[in-house]
Amino acid sequence: MSEVIVITSGKGGVGKTTCTANIGAGLAQLGKRVVLVDTDIGLRNLDVVMGLENRVVYNLVDVIEGKCRMRQALIKAKGNPDLYLLPSAQTRDKTSVTPQQMKKLAEQLQEEFDYIIMDCPAGIEQGFQNAIAGADHALVVTTPEVSAIRDADRIIGLLEAGELRNIHLVINRLRMDMIRKGDMMSVDDVCDILAVPLIGAIPDDEQIVIATNQGESLIASDSLAGQAFRNICRRLNDEEVPLLDLNEKKSRFRRFFSK
C-alpha cells in the first residue's frame, strides 16, 4: 500500500527540503520505491539539494498541463534506482496548479510508488494547500526556536482543520551543548508545547551542510544526523526504534575529561 506524506513547517528555513531529500533517500534504501515531489512552484530547491539540477527537463506543471508524460518528468536520483524526483517549475507561480490537480497527480504516482513525499513551500497560502491536498500523513518540521514552534502550531491547526490528522513532529537543529546549559528548548519541551507525537529528532550537524554542498544525502554517512534520518525512515516503515541519544557525540574536550 502506498502512502502520500507531506513535509511541511510553516516557517521557512527550518530544513523541510533537507528532510525531504534524506527521508526519501532513506526509504529508498529500505527497498521502497520513492518519489519526491517539489511543490514549491517558483522557488525550486529540491533538485539542487539532491544534486540533480542539471537533469531537469520537464516539471510538475508540465505534467499537470499535459505537456509531457509523467515518466518524462521524473528524474532518477544519484546512487539509488528506486528514488525519483519530480521537480517543480521555476518560471511559474503557485496559482498555476490547483489542489484538485495535485490530488490527481498524487493518485497517479501512487500506482507506481510506495511513498510519495511532497516537499511543501513555506507559508500557509495556496502552495501549502496544494502540497497537502493529496496527503494522508504529515510530518511537521520545526526547530527549537520560538518562531518556528509558533508557526508549527499554526500549521498543525490548519492540517487538523483540513481533516489531516495523521501528524508527526520532526525536531531539527538540536544543539545538545546549548540544551545542557538550559539555553535551548529540549525535545521534551517542544513535544510538551506542541502535543503532537514525535517521529524524529535531528542534531545540528555540519555534515548536513557538507552533504548539501555536494548534492548528496546523508543517509549512508555514519554521522549522528544520518543515523537520525535512518531512524525516522524505519519508524515510517512501522518499525519500533528507540529515540537516538544525541549526547552520544561528545566534544573532544568532554571525551578527554570523562576518561
Added chain:
Amino acid sequence: MFQWKKNHSSSIAKDRLKLLLLAERIDCSPATLIMLKQDMARTVNKYVLIDEKKVHLQFSGLPKMLTVTIPLQMQHAKQK
C-alpha cells in the same frame, strides 16, 4: 526551590510560547488571557486562600476545554 531554572533562556521561551499558543488556539489575545487569569484568581481568593502566583491556564483539544488550575494554600498543614 527550582527558581534558578526560571532564569534559563529555554524556560523563558517555553513559558512565552505556552501563553502565546494558548492565546492563538482559542483566538484570544495573550493580554486578555492574563487578565482572565488574574480575575479568576482574585474571585476565588475572596472565598478560599490560594497561591496566586501558581494559577495556571491550560487548553486541551478533544473535547475543547479551558482548564484553570488554582492551587490552594493549606493553612492547616502549615500549623501542624
